[in-house]
Amino acid sequence: MADAPVPFEVHESGGYLHGTRADLRVGDLLEPGRRSNYGAGRAAGYVYVTQTLDAATWGAELAAGDGPGRIYLVEPTGDLEDDPNVTNQRFPGNPTRSYRTREPVRVVGEIVDWVGHPPEQLAAMRAHLDDLARQGVEAIED
Template identity: 65%
Template structure:
């Protein structure tokens, strides 16, 4: 699967039914992802949910901001169970869930990978990293997981 689109905030990817997951972890088609492992963003924290989205922009941020080395990956995933709005985004920053961000305590299956996706400009990624680090320093980097 390929996409060469620059990610646009709030723009639903594909047919609107496709879920995406951004990470630095290498996965294969058919892999099943489950919660209960180190968070994508803090290796000292166990994630109780898997986070997925229907927008390329949010998945791109996930791939770019995840812990680890190298280029991120954006996977097309299929939830096995129920999903809910991600309260970290919808309740705090974007009421109504325009980012189409979700979480689940159930497994998700990798059904493909987006290749050749275009990331955010380096300066924008650094600004986001700096902003997140500032929240952490102020004790405001609270994640409802």
């Protein structure tokens, strides 16, 4: 069994990951313009990816929807830029290896043996996001 994710540790594949609750298949494209999993749920202008299992796990755990969290290996079809939602705002530099793109990303695989964050850590993060929502702060500035 896999261990809980380690912050800032690049996934052993070295590839890009995307955490969500969407049920996808190899070859599917994730494209900007779909409903965001976060904040008010408006149309997302970007697709977000990371190279750390920790960040992808947060994505899978916190995504909107009722299905199970999923983490996909993805391949960008265009240029990536640092995700300004975390780069230099929450962490100096980009230790979460978080990026975004206006181009589609293609699903090339799924990580099925990941382990989520401890329940108390997940509850604290959800409480923090709920507090931000009450303050009218969008979780993602797109």
